[in-house]
Amino acid sequence: MSAPLGVILAGGRATRMGGGDKGLRMVGGRRLIDHVIDRLGPQCGAMAINANGDPARLSEFGLPVVADSLADHPGPLAGVLAGLDWAAGQGATAIVTAAADTPFFPKDLGARLMASAGPSGLCLAASPDETGRVQRHPTFGLWPVALRDDLRAALTAGLRKIVIWTDGHGAGQAVFDSTPFDPFFNVNTPEDIAAAEALMGAA
């Protein structure tokens, strides 16, 4: 199987950050999306960024910027669908998604998702939280292009919660270690930027 394509989910309103594009925030002297590109690039074929609004503001990364294909559908699932539509146009069979606000996600994300995929080819990443309970991270997943019309129909019918759809398709789960810190730590607030910079040396 050829390597999946990579899609960086960079939509959303970033209300906890005070608005704007979270992916353009500086962490350790670089934009969050730069960190994500560095991690995802070696794990996939071509990459694209998904975001709403004017794509020109994200053109500096030199990657295609794909807008959500379903207007007015809040949440990252619309971004996953837009990524699948883009990948279909490239003749690809699957995408790996990564959130633009998560600078330390695992360097073996794509390989582990592929190794743990369910029969439909779907897989989500997960990691234990501070209580030891395994939490899924639905913005980090392996998504087969063959399911895009099914996803489009579900979203059009009002689906909001990713895991309802992935559970319905027997998605696999790749569980990553959370020590010394959770690699899916994401930057939501200005305080999280400081926390990410403190972690930078350890990542």
Ligand SMILES: Nc1nc2c(ncn2[C@@H]2O[C@H](COP(=O)(O)OP(=O)(O)OP(=O)(O)O)[C@@H](O)[C@H]2O)c(=O)[nH]1
């Ligand atoms: N395409 C798309 N992606 C989204 C949307 N909402 C959130 N995301 C992505 O989903 C991931 C998690 O986003 P959140 O932090 O929960 O939401 P947010 O809107 O970015 O931030 P808050 O407003 O502070 O909750 C990030 O990668 C976002 O870029 C959306 O409406 N469309």
